[in-house]
Amino acid sequence: MNLDNNEHNIDWDKLLQQLEDGRPSSGLEPEELAALAAAREMQARLKAGSFPAEEGWQRFTEARDQRSGRIRLLIKTAVAATVVLAAGAAWWTFRPKQAPMQIADALPEEKVKLHLSGGRTVTLGLDTQLIQNNTVARIQANTDHLEYAAGSASETVTAMDTLDVPRGRRFSLRLSDGTRVWLNADSRLIFPAAFHGASREVTVKGEAFFDVAQQATQPFIVHAGGTSMKVLGTSFNVNAYGPDMTATLSSGKLQVTAGAQQVVLLPDEQAVLHQDGALKKQPAEARTYAAWKDGDIFYEDAALENITTGLGRNYDYDFVFDDAGLKKMNFTIDIHQPATLQDVLNQIMKTLPAVRFEVKDRTVHVKRQS
Amino acid sequence: MHQPGSGEAVSFEEQFRQHYTFLCTVAYYIVEDEDAARDVVQDFFLYCWHKRHLIRITHDFKHYAVRAVKNASLNYIRKSGKTQLEEIHVIEELTRYFPLEDEEEEERRNKALWAAVSRLPEQRQRIFLMSNRDGLKYKDIATALDISINTVKTQIKLALQFLRKECGWMARMVSFLFFLSRW
Structure with missing residues (x-):
């Protein structure tokens, strides 16, 4: 018998009235009584926040110190209750403190920030905004995405922009060459506003997924956690939260270098730079490592x-x-x-x-x- | 009167702080009045304080306290004169189902309830909490939110239906009550 669906016998108008004035009538249908019981239980549980222990203790100590000895109608009941207490040794029991129940629904505190090479810092995640529009690059952002487009200038850009994603947030961006990057929480990407040199180089702290735009003449190099990864066109995940650095390849081909060591990855392979400095290659299911970006x-x-x-x-x-x-x-x-x-x-x-x-x-x- | 510097006095305060909030919700379940609930629980602790050299709780202070607060709350509504005898009878029946003796289960239920509340649509959650947590009257909620009183009632009804469905334990209690009420 499934009673929780059995609600057609409930006169909700009557019930809501009784719930509001706290006076249940005895003429309730069983389903109504059950619904009332559940509702009153919820009400009581939700009231916990109205009775903070600190406030109660203040009030209690005041009353105790003022009117010592004067106790109201409760005594009779309490005395009756003492009868059930067995005589003999026992103590106020120590139990772990019970704070009011909290649930984990707080939003992250920090905002995503873009530090421009010129020294300006822009807070992202609000509305669509045009951040910069000059001959070097045009930079636009919306609530969770940032886009760079190269301007008319062709000199090599050496000053770097920095995107900082704090804990609890995530951000994606498209670099000026069309490469797409997803940055996970507590991560940072350092990159030039436009790529005009012999190679395209960026630096990652934390975790990022790259979908690199193919450009045969200009290799894309990712620096992370003591390694550098050289790619032509490929997609892969870099996890440099530490202590190990892990690069996992989804598609294409990736060359990972750490000092004098080097490995070449194929899809569903992973390079791990261990704490002890050893660079190892191992099979890995790429989807596991890239799931966060979706x-x-x-x-x-x-x-x-x-x-x-x-x-x-x-x-x-x-x-x-x-x-x-x-x-x-x-x-x-x-x-x-x-x-x-x-x-x-x-x-x-x-x-x-x-x-x-x-x-x-x-x-x-x-x-x-x- | 100040607390003597003995270990027992310190533990009295600890007991108070640990159980006060929960005992107030137990009292509230019965008296449905915040101030009355506070008074009932405070009086209980005053009683304990004055008897602190005599009372030796056998196993579990909380168990004892819940019993005493339940009884005191029922006494309160009996004496208040506002509640009819039949109503008291119904409330007495209800007290068999809340709270439970199992502390862990109590905790789980609070957690489950809050989690379910957080899944309510925003407006419904707001109305439900204004009514059930903050104790506002339906008509006051309607005025505050500039909606009709019928909308308020419908939202609360939908919230109650959803929460009962989400919190499995209430369904269990429901079947208990169902059989009980056939007598």
């Missing part, structure tokens, strides 16, 4: 620790493991990135009943579900 959260058989690091960056939250044993639990998650972190946390808790998340401001505590 707004997906995709981890395959990944440790919870790694997933929470990524989530923290994406939503501008910090994760703390109250139970270190949970860090190494592996699982797979493949969803379109929801608007709030709480939705992701709910998904994870559904999959991993052993895990519980507790939100305090911008920190999420990872606990074991006992």
Whole structure:
């Protein structure tokens, strides 16, 4: 019997009236009583914010110190309740403090910023704006995208522009040569407004996906985490959050250089520059590493620790493991990135009943579900 | 009277701070009046304070406190004279279902409820919270938002239907109540 759909017996007008004045009548249909019970329960739960403990304690201490001894109608009940208490040793129990429940739905605090080579800083993410229009380049932005178009000048541009994407944000841009770049949260791209030299060179911190416009005579070089990647026309993901640097190739061909070491990648291959300085090549499913640019959260058989690091960056939250044993639990998650972190946390808790998340401001505590 | 510097006194304050908010929601569930809920819970703690040298709670302070606050709240509405006997009877029935004894489950439910509330469409969420969290009357919400009172009621009804569907536990409670009310 599915009762939650059984709502046709409910007289909502009557119910809403009773809910408003708090006076339930005894002539309710079972479905109405059930709906009223649920509604009152929700009301009570939602009221928690009206009863902050600090305020209660202030009020309590005032009353206690003023009218010591004078206790009102409650006594009788409380005395009755004491009867159920067994005599003998017992104490006020210590339990972890229970703050009012919070959910992880805060928006990121920082904004995306473009630092122009001339020293001007522009905050992005607002409306469509024309940032610069001169002989070097024309720069336009809308809420999540930036476009460069080369101007009439042909001198080599040596001064660099810098795009800073903070935690919790993401931005894409089209460089003046037509190369498209997606920048992940907590990442930076340093690049010239126009490419007129022998090569096109940019620098990445954090994570970026490149779809490089093909130009046979002018190689595109990405510097990241102690490596440089030389491409002609190709698409690939660079993850230089550290401690390792990872480049994963989606299409084309990519030459990765670190000092004297060099590897050449084909699609679905990955170069990793390890902390110890070794550059290794390994097979990798490129889609896993590029999913973020399409707004997906995709981890395959990944440790919870790694997933929470990524989530923290994406939503501008910090994760703390109250139970270190949970860090190494592996699982797979493949969803379109929801608007709030709480939705992701709910998904994870559904999959991993052993895990519980507790939100305090911008920190999420990872606990074991006992 | 100041707190003696003993460990027990400190733990009294801790107890208060840990449980005050939750106990107020329990009282509110019954008395449906914020100030009355605060009074009931405060009186309970005053009682505990004065008896602090006598009371030794056997296992779980929270369990005891919930019982006492429930009883005191029911007493309050009985004595207030505003509530009919039949109404009190219905409310008494309701108190069997909230709160639960299982703290973890309580926490899960709060979380689930807030998460479900956050999924409501913006306007509906706003109206629902104005009514259910802030305690505004339907007509005051209608005035504040410049919409009709019927729109307010419809939005609240839709919100309640959605939240009941989203929060599975309420469906479980529903079937309990259903069988109970056939008696």
